[in-house]
Amino acid sequence: MAMLRLVLFDIDGTLIRSGGAGERAFARAFEMEFGIPNGTKDLPFAGRTDSSIAREFFVRQKIEPSEKNFHRFFDCYVFWLEQLLGQIQGRVLPGVESMLSRLSALSEPPVIGLLTGNIRLGAQIKLVHYGLWSHFQTGGFGDDHEDRNQIAVIARERGQQVMRRNLRGEEILVIGDTPFDVACARAIGAKMLAVATGSFQLIQLQEHAPTWVVADLEQVCVEELCSGFPTNRKEP
Numbered sequence: 555m556a557m558l559r560l561v562l563f564d565i566d567g568t569l570i571r572s573g574g575a576g577e578r579a580f581a582r583a584f585e586m587e588f589g590i591p592n593g594t595k596d597l598p599f600a601g602r603t604d605s606s607i608a609r610e611f612f613v614r615q616k617i618e619p620s621e622k623n624f625h626r627f628f629d630c631y632v633f634w635l636e637q638l639l640g641q642i643q644g645r646v647l648p649g650v651e652s653m654l655s656r657l658s659a660l661s662e663p664p665v666i667g668l669l670t671g672n673i674r675l676g677a678q679i680k681l682v683h684y685g686l687w688s689h690f691q692t693g694g695f696g697d698d699h700e701d702r703n704q705i706a707v708i709a710r711e712r713g714q715q716v717m718r719r720n721l722r723g724e725e726i727l728v729i730g731d732t733p734f735d736v737a738c739a740r741a742i743g744a745k746m747l748a749v750a751t752g753s754f755q756l757i758q759l760q761e762h763a764p765t766w767v768v769a770d771l772e773q774v775c776v777e778e779l780c781s782g783f784p785t786n787r788k789e790p
Contacts, residue, residue, distance in 0.1 A: 556724040558745070558780045560713040561657060562669035562693070562706075564730035565677055567600070567752025569650050570684050573642035576676070579634035580607065587630045590615055600753045601734030603671035603696035603705070604628070628697075632675050639683045646684050647751045649771030654689045656776040664780060665716050668693030669709045669728055669738060671702060692716050702734050703741035710742050727779070729771075736762040747774070 563569055566576065577599055584593030593611055608627050612619040657666055666689055670677050674695040681687035694709030706728070714721055723743025728735055731752030736759070739746035746764035749771055750756040759767050768774060 556722060557662065558664050558727050559717060559721055559725040560665045560667065560710070561727045561729065561780075562667045562709050562713070562744075563690075564728075564732070564735050565668065565670045565672055565680060567731035568647070568729060568735075568749055569686060570646055570680060571644050571751075572639060572680060573644040575635060575638040575642045575644065576672075576680070578638050578642070579631050580611075582634040582638075583627050583630035584611060586634075587626050588615065588617060601671070601702070601730075601732035603700050603702060604631075604673045604676060605696050606671075606700045609700065628673060628675075632673075632679060635676055636679050636683075639680065644684070646686065647749075647770065649774065650686070653771045653774060653776055654686070657780070658689070660777070660780060664727075665691050665713050667691060667709055667713055668695070669702075669706055669730070669735075670694070671696040671705070671734075673697040702738050706738040706742045706744075710744075731759075733759070733762045736764045739764070747779070 566572065577594055581594045585591050597607060597610060599607060608624060609619050612623060617623060657663055668677060668690050672695060674697055677695055678687055692712040694705040694712065698708045699705050710726060724745065726742060726744035727747060728739035728744050729747045729749060731749050732754055736746050736748060748759040748764040748767045750759055751770050756767055756769060
């Protein structure tokens with residue numbers, strides 16, 4: 555079985571729980587820039603790209619989804635995100651720091667990247683705050699494309715550029731906490747490790763047939779996972 559050469563992590567619900575800082579920053583930006591309070595009411599966030607959420611807000615509120623309005627929104631959003639992360643209690647999820655360290659310590663470490671719906675600056679602000687940003691060499695972000703599956707393609711291409719060779723799907727692992735992440739992995743033919751630390755339960759993730767499902771990343775044996783260790787278990 556092929557060794558893993560590229561590991562792509564989602565952020566919210568997979569690496570961290572920010573205590574709702576991102577959603578609150580969205581709400582503050584909607585109100586400050588466009589004068590609409592409670593702008594996040596009934597807007598789904600889990601597994602979506604920041605840009606698609608902003609576009610849905612614009613459409614609902616009959617605001618032109620122009621490049622100028624996206625810039626206005628995101629400039630305000632990142633300001634509030636940084637402020638709120640310092641005020642709201644969040645945390646790094648179980649097993650994350652250990653897994654990242656063990657991946658880097660392997661004799662043939664994979665490239666470690668991000669596959670996230672966060673815009674790049676938002677991802678950096680969150681992961682710098684929680685001390686994780688330095689672990690990641692590359693990634694695909696919510697300002698690369700509104701479609702998460704296309705972000706997966708971009709993340710794979712950037713990983714290949716770092717490695718200076720093409721990768722087969724079986725050499726890539728996506729780690730995430732939503733069915734959207736499972737779809738991302740499937741879009742690039744990658745293996746998928748679904749983790750039930752977000753808003754979806756273990757049984758809900760199993761219904762989408764990822765390669766593996768775990769309750770949290772503490773349950774993962776990094777060495778077995780990255781060597782392509784053959785297993786018929788649902789937990790690596």
